[in-house]
Amino acid sequence: MNEVTGGGMSGCRVLVTRPLPDAVITAARLQAAGYRPVLLPVSETVSTDYGFDALAAEVFDAVAVTSANALRHANAAKLSAYHHLQVYAVGEKTANVTRESGFDKIYAGDGWGLHLGQYVAQQQKTGSHVLYLTGKVRRPDFEAQLAAAGIHVHIAETYDTKPVSYDDAQLAKLVRAEPADIILLYSAVAAKQFAALDRQVQNGFLNQAKHIFCLSQRIAAELPDHCQARICISDTPDEAGLLRLLADA
Numbered sequence: 508m509n510e511v512t513g514g515g516m517s518g519c520r521v522l523v524t525r526p527l528p529d530a531v532i533t534a535a536r537l538q539a540a541g542y543r544p545v546l547l548p549v550s551e552t553v554s555t556d557y558g559f560d561a562l563a564a565e566v567f568d569a570v571a572v573t574s575a576n577a578l579r580h581a582n583a584a585k586l587s588a589y590h591h592l593q594v595y596a597v598g599e600k601t602a603n604v605t606r607e608s609g610f611d612k613i614y615a616g617d618g619w620g621l622h623l624g625q626y627v628a629q630q631q632k633t634g635s636h637v638l639y640l641t642g643k644v645r646r647p648d649f650e651a652q653l654a655a656a657g658i659h660v661h662i663a664e665t666y667d668t669k670p671v672s673y674d675d676a677q678l679a680k681l682v683r684a685e686p687a688d689i690i691l692l693y694s695a696v697a698a699k700q701f702a703a704l705d706r707q708v709q710n711g712f713l714n715q716a717k718h719i720f721c722l723s724q725r726i727a728a729e730l731p732d733h734c735q736a737r738i739c740i741s742d743t744p745d746e747a748g749l750l751r752l753l754a755d756a
Contacts, residue, residue: 516756517541522687522712524549524697525746526668533691533746542753545685547673549700552666554580555643565661568635571627573597573620573649575604577640580666583608589638595627598745618744624652633657643667644696670700675707682711689756690719691749698729720752 520543523530527548534544570592572578578586578601586608593612596602602615616623631637636659639650643664650660690712692698698721705712713719713734720739721727727738741748 516688516717516753519543519688519717520545520685521753522547522690522716524691524701525693526551536750537753543685545681545687547681547701547704548671549697549704550668550694551671552576552580552642552668555664555667565636565638567592567638567661569593569595569627569631570610570638570640571595571623571649571653572601572605572640573623573645574640574642575601577642577665578604578608581608581640581663582665592638595623595630595637597623600745620646621648621652624649628652628656628658631656631658635659636661638663640665668694668696670696670703673704673707678704678708679711682708682715686715687712688715688717689753690716691753692719692721692726692730693746693749694722695726695729698726702730718752718756720749722749 518541521537522545523533523537524547525533530546530548534546537544567589570589572594574597590609593614594605594610595614595616596605597616597620598618599615602613605613614626616626627637634657637653639660639662641662641664644667650662653660692701710733713731716734716737718739719730719734719737720741722741722744724740727735727740730738739752741752
């Protein structure tokens with residue numbers, strides 16, 4: 508679990524944009540540390556289970572997971588057939604969910620999909636077969652690394668990411684009642700949707716925020732130029748990195 512410590516801005520409002528149910532978990536951590544969380548999930552994950560049926564007859568050498576949601580939305584009965592395999596998880600959070608899903612041979616990476624791809628390419632032999640549990644919306648880095656090493660990647664897209672819409676009145680009420688001092692953004696898809704929502708209220712969220720914390724520069728690039736000077740990038744691509752920025756603010 509990520510620990511949150513109150514920094515110089517303890518007591519300020521923090522806008523949490525991640526999907527439910529994770530947004531509620533983050534809000535509880537922030538509140539325990541003395542911050543005032545404001546929830547505005549800008550995306551949601553929905554199950555697709557696409558690809559599992561086509562893979563039923565395949566024999567795999569390992570499993571790779573670059574998102575905890577890929578496991579949360581996977582069909583548990585189908586997944587149980589692979590519990591004996593080595594799993595490569597992108598980071599500690601995903602590794603924990605992997606363990607909860609019934610796997611026990613688990614490697615936890617540093618949070619970067621590119622680094623995980625490099626590691627799996629080193630560990631697996633050329634010609635081996637890796638089951639990749641992932642979402643429909645994803646970066647190509649991981650599978651490109653494995654393909655370049657001659658490893659067969661079998662993709663099971665277990666979930667999709669959809670934008671969440673709000674009407675103008677809902678957003679305007681939130682801007683007036685709970686203007687956020689700090690905004691947390693977790694993905695480029697979320698940042699793009701958040702920017703669109705912000706335009707509905709004439710940049711009300713971004714104009715009032717003192718700081719905007721992003722997991723990567725790619726996420727920051729989805730935001731308008733007028734707020735770039737207030738953006739900080741976390742040192743690691745996970746929520747723990749964002750919370751360290753918050754504590755140091």
